[in-house]
Amino acid sequence: MNKDENLYSKALRRYFAHASQQPHFFPTHLSMLIALVQCCNHHYVTLPFxxxxxxxxxxxxxxxxxxxxxxxxxxxxxxxxxYKPSWHPKLGSEVKLNIELEKNF
Incomplete structure (x- = not known):
């Protein structure tokens, strides 16, 4: 595992740990976050996709x-x-994960 992958893994662990502590965070929210992580380009996780x-x-x-x-x-x-909706069936909506936890949480 290289340095960038290790930082990415740590950030995602903190991201999901924070999510799990939220009082109104339900299994469907977790499922959606996992789907978003799966769909993003892991090498450029801070960029919109x-x-x-x-x-x-x-x-x-x-x-x-x-x-x-x-x-x-x-x-x-x-x-x-x-999240920026596009309403274009082929293009899809623009999403950016906020995993810079030190700044956001």
């Missing part, structure tokens, strides 16, 4: 569109992600 609702729903195993939107909204409101 584009992903479609369909892909996130498949990875997170969330079946309801309303549950998907509720979870994305709550993750954004609680500072876990930055």
């Amino acid at each position: 584009n992903v479609s609702r369909k892909t996130l729903m498949r990875f997170s195993r969330i079946k309801s569109v309303s549950t998907y939107h509720k979870n994305i909204r709550e993750l954004k409101e609680n500072g876990f992600i930055k």
Whole structure:
């Protein structure tokens, strides 16, 4: 494991540890965060990336569109992600993980 991968792993551990301590953080939120981490480019985790609702729903195993939107909204409101919807089916929405925990949490 190189230095960048080690820093990435530590940041993600802190990110998920912080998430698990939130009173209104439910399994669907965790599932969505795991799906987002899976879809991002790990080498450039601090950069925004584009992903479609369909892909996130498949990875997170969330079946309801309303549950998907509720979870994305709550993750954004609680500072876990930055989210810019595109409404373009091929391009997907822009997402950025806020894993710079020292600054955010």
